[in-house]
Amino acid sequence: xxxxxxxCIESSFLLREGLKTLxxxxxxxxxxxxxxxxxxxxxxxxxxxxxxxxxxxxxxLTAIGAFPREMPECDHRIFYTGLVNEQTADKAKARFDFLxxxxxxxxxxxxxxxxxxxxxxxKTADSETxxxxxxxxxxxxxxxxxxxxxxxxxxxxxxxxxxxxHRKNITRKLGIKTVSGLTVYAILNKLIKxxxxxxxxxxxAQL
Amino acid sequence: MLINKEMKMADVIHLNHHLxxxxxxxxxxxxxxxxxxxEVCKDYAVNLDFFLEIVNTFHDPSYFPLRHLRSFAPxxxxxxxxxxxxxxxxxxxxxIAQYIRQLTxxxxxxxxxxQLLQDFFTSYESELSAHINRExxxxxxxxxxxxxxxxxxxxMTDYPTSEAYTIHHYEEEHDDVESKLFDLKNIIIKYLPxxxxxxxxNIILHELFELEKDLNNHAHIEDLILVPMVEKMEKELIxxxxxx
Ligand SMILES: [Fe+2]
Ligand SMILES: [Fe+2]
Numbered sequence: 001x002x003x004x005x006x007x008c009i010e011s012s013f014l015l016r017e018g019l020k021t022l023x024x025x026x027x028x029x030x031x032x033x034x035x036x037x038x039x040x041x042x043x044x045x046x047x048x049x050x051x052x053x054x055x056x057x058x059x060x061l062t063a064i065g066a067f068p069r070e071m072p073e074c075d076h077r078i079f080y081t082g083l084v085n086e087q088t089a090d091k092a093k094a095r096f097d098f099l100x101x102x103x104x105x106x107x108x109x110x111x112x113x114x115x116x117x118x119x120x121x122x123k124t125a126d127s128e129t130x131x132x133x134x135x136x137x138x139x140x141x142x143x144x145x146x147x148x149x150x151x152x153x154x155x156x157x158x159x160x161x162x163x164x165x166h167r168k169n170i171t172r173k174l175g176i177k178t179v180s181g182l183t184v185y186a187i188l189n190k191l192i193k194x195x196x197x198x199x200x201x202x203x204x205a206q207l
Numbered sequence: 208m209l210i211n212k213e214m215k216m217a218d219v220i221h222l223n224h225h226l227x228x229x230x231x232x233x234x235x236x237x238x239x240x241x242x243x244x245x246e247v248c249k250d251y252a253v254n255l256d257f258f259l260e261i262v263n264t265f266h267d268p269s270y271f272p273l274r275h276l277r278s279f280a281p282x283x284x285x286x287x288x289x290x291x292x293x294x295x296x297x298x299x300x301x302x303i304a305q306y307i308r309q310l311t312x313x314x315x316x317x318x319x320x321x322q323l324l325q326d327f328f329t330s331y332e333s334e335l336s337a338h339i340n341r342e343x344x345x346x347x348x349x350x351x352x353x354x355x356x357x358x359x360x361x362x363m364t365d366y367p368t369s370e371a372y373t374i375h376h377y378e379e380e381h382d383d384v385e386s387k388l389f390d391l392k393n394i395i396i397k398y399l400p401x402x403x404x405x406x407x408x409n410i411i412l413h414e415l416f417e418l419e420k421d422l423n424n425h426a427h428i429e430d431l432i433l434v435p436m437v438e439k440m441e442k443e444l445i446x447x448x449x450x451x
Pocket of ligand 2: 338342381429
């Protein structure tokens, strides 16, 4: 199961700790980047943290225009959850995908968080089972042999863009990010033989 | 709980024994007796405030030392980072490589699998060395030059020029060295058939987790403390030049 990257933009230490405690009880591995100051360059913060989910105090993002949902550096969509209270204006709330009322009791907060995570990741997506499709297996084999996206696309008659999408899915399902890691996986699972590898092909490119 | 100067050093280790390698990096060794953090630092001629910031950053990843740490001499921070590099290259990586080599004596493990692990780890070692070399040969000398210019008040006439190196370049190209480590952990946890006698496997995995934690903390210091500190120095230099 891939780890959930969360970026928390909230000045209150107690709130951040409380969120971590709640998330820790959801049973899903996560890591949380924390930002305790008003953000003036959200894109920069996002590039560093690469979060799937941003949980933020609306007041700390007032200097930001539209929230970026997609970034070239991230292979996933970014979702936004607002930490709201009775005073939060409707206009501020409307910018977020989800809302978390900070004054709710523990049970409702856990339920709300569960709903948010399910909405983002689905309940039992096949990504969680780790089984690769036939197409993904064949692409994995080509990656392990050191072929580039466009080489693979040519051989399998698909666009390099499609190859890229498959690669992201493979990485998500297996929990392996690098080409050398995928190569080891392919050998362990007898998709390729060690003799098929050429030393020069063992490049260090990352997904 | 934050670590403070009145605490006994022995209690610090009881609180979080993962701090031991960090503390050793300052030249401090076990056998603290009843001495406090402050006393131990004095005995070893270690800057107390700097020590506290570094151990607290490691002890609690959500601890933001920024305001204080930036007021330390850049040289002190670089010395610490270099000691950390040395620890990775001279101690930790060889140690883990040694454990992986020991797997070859394990008769119920496929020798090909051990070879795979060895190759993978060797390529990780060279990746991390290359990363560290870039920092030591390019970035740190640059920072020391800035520090010197600021101390002596010398105006760097060639600074900044459009093609000159700035810390911004470092910030942009500072790649993560944890991806491969992450993969290695997952390969061992999920995919590599474990030998019946798995003690060595467990040790290796434990070492990888520890290294990852240490590397994360190191990168955290580089990105969140070193970079902003140098940005500030660059601004001062530009100001000094325009005042000329
Ligand atoms: Fe470094
Ligand atoms: Fe680094």
